Amino acid sequence: MFLIPNAVVRFFHRMASPPHFYAFTDKVMPWLIISFVLLTGFGLYGGLYLAPSDYQQGDSYRIIYIHVPSAWMSLFIYMVMAISGAIGLVWRIKLAEIVAISSAPIGASFTFIALFTGSLWGKPMWGTWWVWDARLTSELILLFLYLGVIGLYGAIDDKRVASKAIAILALVGVVNIPIIHYSVEWWNTLHQGPTVTKMDKPSIHVSMLIPLLLMALSFKFYYLIALIQRIRIELLQRERNAQWVKAKVLELRL
Amino acid sequence: MSLFYAFLAIIRRDLLLAVRRRSEIANPLLFFILVITLFPLGIGAQPHLLQAIAPGIIWVSALLAAMLSLDSLFRSDFDDGSLEQILLSPYPASVLVLAKIIAHWLVTGLPLLIVAPLLAVFLGMPTQSIGVLLLTLLLGTPVLSLIGAIGVALTVGLRRGGMILSLLVLPLYVPVLIFAGNAVEMAGSGLPVDAQINILISILCLSLVLAPWPTAAALKMSVN
Numbered sequence: 001m002f003l004i005p006n007a008v009v010r011f012f013h014r015m016a017s018p019p020h021f022y023a024f025t026d027k028v029m030p031w032l033i034i035s036f037v038l039l040t041g042f043g044l045y046g047g048l049y050l051a052p053s054d055y056q057q058g059d060s061y062r063i064i065y066i067h068v069p070s071a072w073m074s075l076f077i078y079m080v081m082a083i084s085g086a087i088g089l090v091w092r093i094k095l096a097e098i099v100a101i102s103s104a105p106i107g108a109s110f111t112f113i114a115l116f117t118g119s120l121w122g123k124p125m126w127g128t129w130w131v132w133d134a135r136l137t138s139e140l141i142l143l144f145l146y147l148g149v150i151g152l153y154g155a156i157d158d159k160r161v162a163s164k165a166i167a168i169l170a171l172v173g174v175v176n177i178p179i180i181h182y183s184v185e186w187w188n189t190l191h192q193g194p195t196v197t198k199m200d201k202p203s204i205h206v207s208m209l210i211p212l213l214l215m216a217l218s219f220k221f222y223y224l225i226a227l228i229q230r231i232r233i234e235l236l237q238r239e240r241n242a243q244w245v246k247a248k249v250l251e252l253r254l
Numbered sequence: 255m256s257l258f259y260a261f262l263a264i265i266r267r268d269l270l271l272a273v274r275r276r277s278e279i280a281n282p283l284l285f286f287i288l289v290i291t292l293f294p295l296g297i298g299a300q301p302h303l304l305q306a307i308a309p310g311i312i313w314v315s316a317l318l319a320a321m322l323s324l325d326s327l328f329r330s331d332f333d334d335g336s337l338e339q340i341l342l343s344p345y346p347a348s349v350l351v352l353a354k355i356i357a358h359w360l361v362t363g364l365p366l367l368i369v370a371p372l373l374a375v376f377l378g379m380p381t382q383s384i385g386v387l388l389l390t391l392l393l394g395t396p397v398l399s400l401i402g403a404i405g406v407a408l409t410v411g412l413r414r415g416g417m418i419l420s421l422l423v424l425p426l427y428v429p430v431l432i433f434a435g436n437a438v439e440m441a442g443s444g445l446p447v448d449a450q451i452n453i454l455i456s457i458l459c460l461s462l463v464l465a466p467w468p469t470a471a472a473l474k475m476s477v478n
Contacts, residue, residue: 089471144425151418152408164475165408168468169422172404175464176426179457183429187436 016093018235019244025228032225039218046211063121065211069219070114074142075177077107077223081149082174085167095231097163098238100170101153102230106223108146115139134188138181145173159238260345261353268357271330282323283365289315290373301378308377309387309438316366316391317427320398321420323362327354327403328410328473337410338477341470348466351473355403355466356396363395379442386441386451390434393454400465401426407472429457 014020047065054061081103088097118136119129130136149166156162239245272278293311294304304311331337331354340354341347370391374384405423409415437450 141425141428144421148418148422148425151421155409155412155414155418161475165472168404168472168475169408172426172468176429179429180425183432187432 016095018095018239018242021095022232022235022244022248025232029225029228032221032228036218036221036225039214039221043211043214043218046214047208051208051211052205057125060121060124063117065215067114067117067121068212069216070110070117071139072216073219073223074107074111074114074139076220077103077110078142078146078170078173078177081107082167082170085163085170088163089167089171094238095235097160097167098231098234099227100167101149101163102227102234104146104149104153104166106226106230108143108150110219110223111139111143111146115143132188134181134185137188138177138184141180141184142177145177149173257345257349260343261349264340264350264353265357265360268354269360272357272361278323278326279361279365282319282362283369285322286315286319286366287369287373289318290376294377305378305380305442308374308379309383309435309442311377312370312373312387313390313394313431313435313438316370316395317398317424317431319366320363320395320402321423321427323358324399324402324406324419324423325416326362327358327399327406332410332477337473341474341477347470347474351403351407351470352462352466355399355469358403359396359399363399366395367391379438382444383438383441386447387438389451390437390454393451393458394430394434397430397454397458397461398427400461403469404465404472407469407476409476410473411476430454433457 015024043065048062051062053059081100084096084103085100087093088100115136118139122131123129149169152169153159153162153166156165236245236248290311293307297303297307328337331340340350343350367388370387371384374387379387402423405419405426406415408422409419412418433450433453437447437454440447440450
């Protein structure tokens with residue numbers, strides 16, 4: 001702890017308190033939305049208009065500007081969920097528990113988008129909606145892991161207990177994800193050998209890469225916006241008997 | 255009373271309980287046999303087809319049978335309160351939980367090994383792969399019990415835990431299914447299976463060491 005500057009510690013300490021967090025998000029939200037809109041605008045303009053078409057795939061490659069960032073987000077959000085779940089388990093920080101459960105539906109949506117856009121791209125490119133490729137299969141299993149977390153949280157009535165339960169489950173999932181990933185890769189290579197999915201890794205051109213990175217960043221901002229909205233609702237629900245929520249309600253009624 | 259003695263006492267108690275209630279042993283076993291009997295009825299009795307998919311059938315059925323038997327792992331102890339006593343005891347909960355899992359495997363996992371060769375013959379599996387099938391079942395079914403225990407521990411306090419349990423546990427079973435099924439298939443074509451067996455052993459060691467912790471933590475959470 002002594003390695004971290006005092007101001008940072010104080011910042012996180014304050015953020016762990018619901019009323020402070022609520023007030024803080026009121027202030028940052030406009031900036032997040034502006035950054036998201038700008039990044040998405042530039043990213044899409046660069047990706048859909050400025051970037052040249054691929055010499056092999058034509059224009060249909062442009063789906064990567066949605067597909068690849070979603071796939072990145074699906075793993076990133078799982079890590080966020082597991083880490084914040086662990087923080088909630090160890091230090092009993094309410095906000096960390098809420099971050100964990102609020103991340104789950106967003107992560108599941110990104111996973112679904114990655115799978116869906118992948119199959120849309122696969123139809124013209126590979127001639128089939130679905131192949132049992134290693135990446136597709138492990139992404140599908142990731143979706144099941146997300147759904148398990150959401151289902152478990154919904155099944156337990158006491159939400160404090162439910163938060164602990166999903167934290168344990170998410171941590172078990174984190175240990176398992178690499179094992180599942182490598183086992184699926186092994187299974188795939190042994191069963192099918194080199195498949196249609198075997199693309200020799202093209203070194204992506206800069207004019208295509210920059211919009212991709214912009215989109216990746218804009219997805220991060222979108223995640224933050226969606227996460228904060230979910231956290232705020234969850235906070236209001238859990239803290240409905242607290243004084244600051246009452247004050248907030250009265251203030252809004254004016 | 256030493257920890258080791260407590261460990262043995264729990265195994266002994268659970269085995270004794272299982273002997274008194276024999277249906278607990280018989281149910282997963284009958285389920286395993288029935289599911290495997292259903293496959294030829296569903297897909298037709300062509301020997302080549304059955305022989306080709308036999309490793310997959312046997313392993314998927316074992317997976318389902320293991321999952322179905324999981325509910326009995328902590329259910330009765332949870333209902334009559336002895337689970338709380340176990341968790342309150344001065345010994346580390348994870349070790350005692352491991353004892354319960356081992357006893358559960360002896361009751362529900364081991365019988366699968368005994369009938370598996372018979373079912374393999376039913377499906378026309380080549381003789382050289384039956385040994386490998388038994389080996390993978392010996393290494394794989396304890397992993398199913400260990401990973402499944404985490405899922406049951408999370409859902410034991412719920413009234414409708416059954417459906418959610420399969421959603422929690424089955425994705426985590428994927429690696430075992432892949433390596434075990436693959437090993438049996440390779441053995442059928444006379445190829446070496448050392449790599450798959452080694453990986454199964456390492457998965458078993460890993461889950462033996464790691465799984466009791468989250469199980470104990472989840473049980474403590476479910477009990478209070």
